[in-house]
Amino acid sequence: xxxxxxxxxxxxxxxxxxxxxxxxxxxxxxxxxxxxxxxxxxxxxxxxxxxxxxxxxxxxxxxxxxxxxxxxxxxxxxxxxxxxxxxxxxxxxxxxxxxxxxxxxxxxxxxxxxxxxxxxxxxxxxxxxxxxxxxxxxxxxxxxxxxxxxxxxxxxxxxxxxxxxxxxxxxxxxxxxxxxxxxxxxxxxxxxxxxxxxxxxxxxxxxxxxxxxxxxxxxxxxxxxxxxxxxxxxxxxxxxxxxxxxxxxxxxxxxxxxxxxxxxxxxxxxxxxxxxxxxxxxxxxxxxxxxxxxxxxxxxxxxxxxxxxxxxxxxxxxxxxxxxxxxxxxxxxxxxxxxxxxxxxxxxxxxxxxxxxxxx
Amino acid sequence: xxxxxxxxxxxxxxxxxxxxxxxxxxxxxxxxxxxxxxxxxxxxxxxxxxxxxxxxxxxxxxxxxxxxxxxxxxxxxxxxxxxxxxxxxxxxxxxxxxxxxxxxxxxxxxxxxxxxxxxxxxxxxxxxxxxxxxxxxxxxxxxxxxxxxxxxxxxxxxxxxxxxxxxxxxxxxxxxxxxxxxxxxxxxxxxxxxxxxxxxxxxxxxxxxxxxxxxxxxxxxxxxxxxxxxxxxxxxxxxxxxxxxxxxxxxxxxxxxxxxxxxxxxxxxxxxxxxxxxxxxxxxxxxxxxxxxxxxxxxxxxxxxxxxxxxxxxxxxxxxxxxxxxxxxxxxxxxxxxxxxxxxxxxxxxxxxx
Numbered sequence: 001x002x003x004x005x006x007x008x009x010x011x012x013x014x015x016x017x018x019x020x021x022x023x024x025x026x027x028x029x030x031x032x033x034x035x036x037x038x039x040x041x042x043x044x045x046x047x048x049x050x051x052x053x054x055x056x057x058x059x060x061x062x063x064x065x066x067x068x069x070x071x072x073x074x075x076x077x078x079x080x081x082x083x084x085x086x087x088x089x090x091x092x093x094x095x096x097x098x099x100x101x102x103x104x105x106x107x108x109x110x111x112x113x114x115x116x117x118x119x120x121x122x123x124x125x126x127x128x129x130x131x132x133x134x135x136x137x138x139x140x141x142x143x144x145x146x147x148x149x150x151x152x153x154x155x156x157x158x159x160x161x162x163x164x165x166x167x168x169x170x171x172x173x174x175x176x177x178x179x180x181x182x183x184x185x186x187x188x189x190x191x192x193x194x195x196x197x198x199x200x201x202x203x204x205x206x207x208x209x210x211x212x213x214x215x216x217x218x219x220x221x222x223x224x225x226x227x228x229x230x231x232x233x234x235x236x237x238x239x240x241x242x243x244x245x246x247x248x249x250x251x252x253x254x255x256x257x258x259x260x261x262x263x264x265x266x267x268x269x270x271x272x273x274x275x276x277x278x279x280x281x282x283x284x285x286x287x288x289x290x291x292x293x294x295x296x297x298x299x300x301x302x303x304x305x306x307x308x309x310x311x312x313x314x315x316x317x318x319x320x321x322x323x324x325x326x327x328x329x330x331x332x333x334x335x336x337x338x339x340x341x342x343x344x345x346x347x348x349x350x351x352x353x354x355x356x357x358x359x360x
Numbered sequence: 361x362x363x364x365x366x367x368x369x370x371x372x373x374x375x376x377x378x379x380x381x382x383x384x385x386x387x388x389x390x391x392x393x394x395x396x397x398x399x400x401x402x403x404x405x406x407x408x409x410x411x412x413x414x415x416x417x418x419x420x421x422x423x424x425x426x427x428x429x430x431x432x433x434x435x436x437x438x439x440x441x442x443x444x445x446x447x448x449x450x451x452x453x454x455x456x457x458x459x460x461x462x463x464x465x466x467x468x469x470x471x472x473x474x475x476x477x478x479x480x481x482x483x484x485x486x487x488x489x490x491x492x493x494x495x496x497x498x499x500x501x502x503x504x505x506x507x508x509x510x511x512x513x514x515x516x517x518x519x520x521x522x523x524x525x526x527x528x529x530x531x532x533x534x535x536x537x538x539x540x541x542x543x544x545x546x547x548x549x550x551x552x553x554x555x556x557x558x559x560x561x562x563x564x565x566x567x568x569x570x571x572x573x574x575x576x577x578x579x580x581x582x583x584x585x586x587x588x589x590x591x592x593x594x595x596x597x598x599x600x601x602x603x604x605x606x607x608x609x610x611x612x613x614x615x616x617x618x619x620x621x622x623x624x625x626x627x628x629x630x631x632x633x634x635x636x637x638x639x640x641x642x643x644x645x646x647x648x649x650x651x652x653x654x655x656x657x658x659x660x661x662x663x664x665x666x667x668x669x670x671x672x673x674x675x676x677x678x679x680x681x682x683x684x685x686x687x688x689x690x691x692x693x694x695x696x697x698x699x700x701x702x703x704x705x706x707x708x709x710x711x712x713x714x
Contacts (some may be wrong), residue, residue, distance in 0.1 A: 080450075109484065110482055111481075111482030111483050111484065113484070115486055116483050116486050116487055117486050117487070122450070122483075122487075123479070123482045123483045123487070124482075127470070127474050127475070130470075130471075130474060130475055131475075132443075133439070133440060133442075133443020133444055133446070133447060133471065134443060134444075134446050134447035134450060134475070135447060136440075136443070136444055136447055137443060137444035137445060137446055137447020137448040137449075137450070137451070137455075138447035138448065138450050138451045139447070140444065140447070140448065140451075141447065141448045141450075141451025141452065141453055142451065144403075144429055144453070145451075147429055159447070171439065172439055172440070172443060172470070172471070175435070175437040175439055175440035175443070176440065176443065178435050178437070178440070179434065179435055179437070179440045179444055182434075182435055333484075336485070337480060337481045337483075337484050337485045338480070338481055338519055338520055339480065339520065339522070339543075339544045340480060340485065340488045340542075340543035340544050341542065341543060341544060343522070343626075343627035344627055344630065344631070345626075345627040345628065345630065346627070
């Protein structure tokens with residue numbers, strides 16, 4: 001396989017919207033701290049699966065810069081994130097309780113135990129492309145809210161739909177982009193093009209080679225960004241969010257990155273790519289790359305990295321303790337959340353379950 | 361009493377008579393107008409529902425009254441309509457999307473089953489889905505392919521959905537308002553063959569139907585459309601009026617058939633079913649959908665469980681066949697007609713234990 005080169009940067013967002021701020025040193029150190037925590041937690045979660053603590057996990061190794069960069073552009077007081085099943089880094093950056101997040105991987109509850117309203121992070125989504133339309137609907141709701149609100153100068157809440165190169169094949173993603181453009185909904189379609197949809201490479205997945213290129217067909221601006229450069233991702237996402245917030249409509253951001261690990265802990269990448277492929281196609285590690293930037297700019301020193309990386313290990317250990325302590329939900333909850341208002345039929349089934357399973 | 365009523369007149373500007381003559385299309389239109397007026401979070405959207413007023417004119421005049429933010433046309437994509445509805449519900453709105461015909465719900469089935477029906481569950485109740493999906497349903501209008509499907513057994517099988525089908529303008533008006541007020545997703549199946557049939561509608565809320573078998577508020581469970589003592593015909597949607605015709609004919613021969621309008625197809629009114637069949641001791645369930653694994657099988661199972669000791673005959677099912685819904689020229693051969701229902705009644709009445 002030929003090395004994957006970053007295509008020429010596609011950048012159609014109007015320059016008037018470009019107000020990417022310079023990043024101050026403490027902000028940059030914060031970003032590194034988050035990258036480090038996410039990296040450690042992600043690799044730890046794979047280990048937990050090998051140890052039998054959790055039945056499965058979808059690693060995001062290599063996508064830390066894309067996820068932390070995107071998540072850092074979110075205003076959790078008014079935006080809303082619609083993740084897939086591989087957005088642990090976004091969840092962390094938004095401040096989602098990571099034990100509650102990891103509960104889905106411990107098979108405690110499909111959607112996770114975190115509160116989506118409080119965290120602005122929609123439930124864990126197992127259907128590829130399944131939540132992209134939800135972001136459009138939610139975002140259109142912000143437009144409708146704005147239409148009746150007295151003050152709209154502050155701008156709209158923005159829905160961020162996360163999807164991958166594989167999801168871009170789904171019809172729902174086309175429908176979502178078309179709806180969003182027609183409705184001029186404040187949505188950012190944040191595409192992590194990580195090169196692989198389980199075993200199928202982007203070349204066999206994305207006709208034309210670029211999801212961002214498709215935006216032009218919907219009359220939408222798009223940004224294609226080096227997804228392994230956390231500052232570039234953050235700046236691009238901020239520009240896209242600002243555009244949507246201003247009521248100018250949806251934007252596609254395609255972050256070119258690489259899934260360094262398996263699709264999931266059940267996957268065996270050796271069947272479809274070699275270690276050499278991974279080395280060549282994966283490019284530079286987003287963490288070491290950002291570390292070099294911080295060192296070169298004198299923003300951080302070796303002692304800082306030692307301290308942060310040790311804290312990341314401690315953080316991952318703390319989360320592990322929390323995951324170990326997570327207890328099963330009571331079986332009655334199977335019935336409790338089917339409806340807001342349960343039915344006599346379901347009530348009868350719940351009673352029968354209780355009698356026959358708990359002998360009460 | 362006036363036979364015609366300007367359905368576009370705002371509620372507050374008219375003296376509402378207790379009874380008005382409305383078609384089901386008018387009754388639903390009127391209910392939708394009142395919902396939009398009373399609930400500023402309610403939204404209506406779908407294909408051609410705005411300027412055109414829907415292909416059945418059910419949303420006629422609503423965009424003009426409430427504006428294009430409240431009532432809007434979407435691109436022609438049903439999955440998009442449902443996925444957008446879910447997002448709007450997450451944003452606190454009360455979406456009332458329409459899919460134009462039953463068969464066009466198929467492209468939206470992924471969003472309906474994997475998302476709409478599960479979001480409340482997945483989010484542990486934090487993201488309720490107060491979405492009422494209006495689906496012009498069933499056959500009988502000589503329409504093209506996929507314009508005459510019966511989806512009730514499909515949707516009733518899905519945990520997290522509620523399914524209801526009105527049989528007449530009165531039911532349609534009140535059940536729609538009731539469905540929209542519910543905090544859960546409801547599939548509202550409108551029998552398109554009955555859109556143009558007029559009947560008197562009592563517009564007052566909380567009308568308790570005198571025929572209600574167990575005296576509950578009239579908007580939950582089933583309702584007895586005609587009392588009888590020799591057998592119970594169980595139906596919903598357009599089949600209710602057909603069963604009433606059958607009961608009329610049977611009465612000429614001294615057979616008194618009870619007609620139970622099931623209305624709610626999920627949850628099914630088990631108590632109402634049991635109450636009726638335990639009195640008549642014979643049951644025939646009638647539906648347009650295919651026979652195998654149709655909702656009639658569920659009804660029959662519930663009856664056999666609740667009325668096994670009193671049943672005089674196996675529960676009879678008079679249904680569509682296990683064939684793709686046929687072209688208009690053959691649909692009268694497919695949809696249960698009066699003769700086939702009467703044969704079903706006869707089989708039940710003539711049954712003798714061997």
